[in-house]
Amino acid sequence: MFLFIPRKACQNLKTSMAAPTFIFLIVSAIWNVAAAETGGGGPRNISRGSSLTPTRSSSSWLSPSGLYAFGFYHQGNVGYAVGVFVAGIPDKTVVWTANRDNPPPATTNLTLQLTADGRLILQSPQGQGIPIVETSENISSASMLDTGNFVLYNSEQGIIWQSFDYPTDTILPDQTLSANQELVSAASETDHASGIFRLKMQSDGNLVQYPVNTPDTEPFAYWASNTGGMGNQVTLNLDNSGHLYLFNSNITLINITEGKPSKEDTIFMMRLDSDGIFKVYSHSLEGDGNWSVLGQSTTDKCVPKGVCSLNGFCVLNDDKATCRCLPGFDFVDPRNSTYGCVRNFIAQSCKDEHRSTENDMKVVENVKWGGEDVSYLELSSVTKEECKEACLKDCNCEATVFDNGKCSKQRLPFKYGRRSLENSNTATYVKVSTSDRPVILNKDPEKEIKKETRMDILIIGVSLAGLALVVVIISGVVIYRNRIWVHRMISEKANYELGDDVCLRAFTFFEMEQITNGFKHELGRGSSATVFKGIIPYTQKVVAVKRLENMPTEGEREFHTEVKVIGRTHHRNLVRLIGYCIEGANRLLVYDYMINGSLASLLFTARNRLNWDERIGIALDIARGILYLHEECETQIIHCDIKPHNILMDENMIARISDFGLAKLLKPDQTKTFTGIRGTKGYVAPEWHRKRPVTVKADVYSFGVVLLEIICCRCCLDWSLPEEEAVLEDWVYECFEAGELGKLIGDEEIDKRKLERMVKAGLWCVQDEPSLRPSMKKIVLMLEGTVDIPTPPNPTSFLSTNYRYII
Incomplete structure (x- = not known):
């Protein structure tokens, strides 16, 4: 039995002159006994x-x-x-x-x-x-x-x-959010897993809202307290009257909400909601009312960046955020427009000589984009038509943004888009296929879904009326096959465990749904795939399931062959592929789950910096994994996308290379290949852009960039830094040439000879000329300290043949 007496009633009893003191003591005793039960x-x-x-x-x-x-x-x-x-x-x-x-x-x-x-x-x-x-x-x-x-x-x-x-998405009165702590929104109102927004109390005293998995830099912020420079003693506080404020030592810096007069029967909380807006709530204990909003960071639900994900933009309709897709794009999931948009046509190859006659440009007015700048060429003093034509004639251009006579060519994806009257002078032109069906930007996704649902019901009703017996038979077969047979198969395998030496397992899509609990727990999302966490029920093994999207059905044989080849790779520094699923349009890959996340999160966003020995051990792990792909694997593999985001860390902090989605397989007698540009900006070798043959040395270049990032604990491209430091390899060579390697590591105490060895190895890897880059076998020896490393030249200069003995 639980006895709940409102505080107000207790106070009245206590202060009443007519009630003897001993009655109040008896009531208090009853309260304690009831609560104890x-x-x-x-x-x-x-x-x-x-x-x-x-x-x-x-x-x-x-x-x-x-x-x-x-x-x-x-x-x-x-x-x-x-x-x-x-x-x-x-x-x-x-x-x-x-x-x-x-x-x-x-x-x-x-x-x-x-x-x-x-x-x-x-x-x-x-x-x-x-x-x-x-x-x-x-x-x-x-x-x-x-x-x-x-x-x-x-x-x-x-x-x-x-x-x-250890706050999650809420703070209560007397609780503080200190420097480098952050709140992460819930996935939804009913799912309290991590969502897509965060509120961080930065070490400089600034309280800022960002999307998750983004740097703490201005292009990604969508709300800030503007209190930067106040130091790491600033905390976010909520008091018992709903007053939310920033406090530094003994000074209140800013009042975010004013609160209201304190009442004993009212409770307060501050929450970062799943829509990306933080709010201060109050609730009266007298009665059964709902939570009331005392204050919030914004009332505009399109302000949080990432509401509509990639290639979508937010439109505010009657205070409701609605997501729209760019022309030539459809929603990834029509029932959830916040998952972003993907092309509804196959983009043409730049090798097609007649491509210009098959493309057109569609416009979206008054939309502003945010995040990283994806433009690669800017034109000035041009008209809208000239801006459109410039992109239409450029195969590498996917879209342009025209703003008051300035035209910037862009590559997809677009991020953090929103339509607003404040951006009335901007126009976004997107390249689409002329054979594509018309795109209606103003359609309401919810109305379209309801219309399709009504049509489906009508068709099903007519079909059932004429073919009732056939439907019953087919339904019975499907139920038996997908329920009873699969259940029996799983039961028979209850004691079966996938061993390290067992070949790839082919899963059915129904099994994939069971393993991922209906694709519920999302770990990450890219432009062409989404990764989910899952558990194989008959082994309780935790796995990562990568669901590929928009892969053409005719590529099934090539996909099947590539999966089998990669599946035969076994190395401690590669993420192991356990199985796959090819069923209809569904293509999924099942990998070992890496509990410590990616190297990128440890290098660029981790609170505690990895020490020198840990970083060099990780570099050696990556080098040995690439060496296996290049020289020790039955089928030589060029990974094509080596970067910290594709290096995962297992429970023992051993680095494992993942994401072979862009990998190129070479035949036994083949040493080079011609292919379209693959990889990520900043890590792509120069020969990709020059349309020269691509060899395993492309991976060596990417590894060199990653090695320099590991040494310096920063990203290869960081435009928030001074111009001379923005491009990492250029800055590292300048410091090396000037004998100022200490700038690369700050105050960290490191053996200068080891630092110089690592830097020299990295600079040899990022040489513009592929033939001057060492092989991965030579790189492993360099990192292990078993060979001498000559002084590297400027990576972008003309190199004499005197250096070629390093290869």
Whole structure:
């Protein structure tokens, strides 16, 4: 039994002159006893051996007042999650989630335990103990406090962990967001996994909103407090009146919201919502009303960058954000326009001599784009028609942006687009196929879906009326095949585990849906593929499933052959391909899951910088993996897209090369190939642009760029830096020539001879002339320190034959 007495009623009882003091004490005692019966009366000592289950009355540990609770809560229709939520109101509101991107299995047979040996774990039916938090000391006890803070103690009652230090998408009164901490929005209102927006308290004192997986730079910001330069002592704070403000030592820098007079029966929170807008909410404990918005970062729902993803732009209709596609593009998922847009025609090759007669330019007015500049050539003093024609005649041009006489040629994809009257002088021209069907920019996706649904219902109704018996038979066969047979197959394989030496497994698309739980947990998205996290049910092996998009059906044989060749590669520095699925238009690849993410996140966005030895070990891992592809593999492979984003780190921090989507396979007697440009800007070897034969030395160039990035812990192209430092390889050579290598590593203490060796190896790799670049075998020897490295010349200068002995 839980007794909830409003604070206001208690106050009236306490202050009433007519009520004896002992009556108030009796009521207080009843309050404590009632709370104790539900597990909420003694949260100061949630002791070892305590446990919770999601389907019983003991599903959470309550705070003393019963306002907050820690434990299980429903998440959508998939099961339960663990976190902190507001329990003292009818609508449970989640304010913190444990392991938000690694949800518990979708089952009710779960147990949350504070074990006898001092661990807080989630016990699954298979006996697997999933840690809820990681602590440096064993847990002696725990508390759910009335502030909404869940706290863990050691044997001396010292705090060793608290949820306030690890916010997800919400902060509560008395909780702060400190330097380099950030909130990440939820995926949706019902799914508390990480979404696509973040709010970061930067170390310079500026509070800024960005899309996730972007640098902390101005082109990606869409809201800021403009308090930069105040230092790393600035914190974001929320008080008990809903007043949100930035605080530095003893000075309030800026009031973001004013709040309202404090009331004991009102609670507050600040949340970064799934739409990318942070809001301050209030809720009255008297009654069953909803949360009210006290203040927000913006009322314009098109302001957050990334609302409409790639090649889409946002239009504000009656305060509602609507996504539209560029001409010649369709939504990736018509039922969710925020997933972005893809071409609805096959782009022509630049080798086609008659391509200019098959393309046209379509216009989108008053749209502004953001993010990285994807222009590669700018023209001035031209008309709109001249701007269109310039792109139409340029095979590499995919779109142009015309703005007051200035024309910039662009390459796709476009990012962070929004239509606004403020941009009335801009026009975006997109190259489309003349055979493409007309594109109606003003169509409403929801109305189109409803229209298609009504037509489908009509067709199905007519078909059922005439072919009822056939439909029943076909339905029975399909159900038997896809349900009973697949279930039996999985049951028979219950004890089967994929070994490291087993050949590729061919999965059905139905199995892929089971493994990924309906493609629910998205890990990342590119221009032609989306990666999902999954679990193979009969082995409980965690995998990454890459779903390829817009691959033509006629390429099935080539795709099948390439998958088999890559599947035969086995090396500790390559991400292992476990299996694949080719079924109709569906093409999926199943890889080992790499728990520590990409090298890019560790080099460019990690809070703690990798030390020198770790970085050189990673460089050696990458070099050995490329060496295997070039010289030790049965079929020689040119990867074509070596970059930190395609280097993944496993649980032991061993680097593994991934993403062979652009790889080129060479025949046994073939050493070079001609092909269209592949790869990523900044990492592409010069011979790609010069239409010269491409060899394995293209990968050597890309590795050289990555090696210099590993040395300097920065991106190869960074236009926020001074002009002389923006292009990494040019700056590194200038520092090398001037004998100022210390500039590359800042204050880090490194053996100068080792640093010079690594820099010289990297500069040899990025030589413009492919024949002067070392082989990967020679590079491995350089990095291991077993060969002498001559002084490299300027990578972009004319090189004499005196250097050719390095190869």
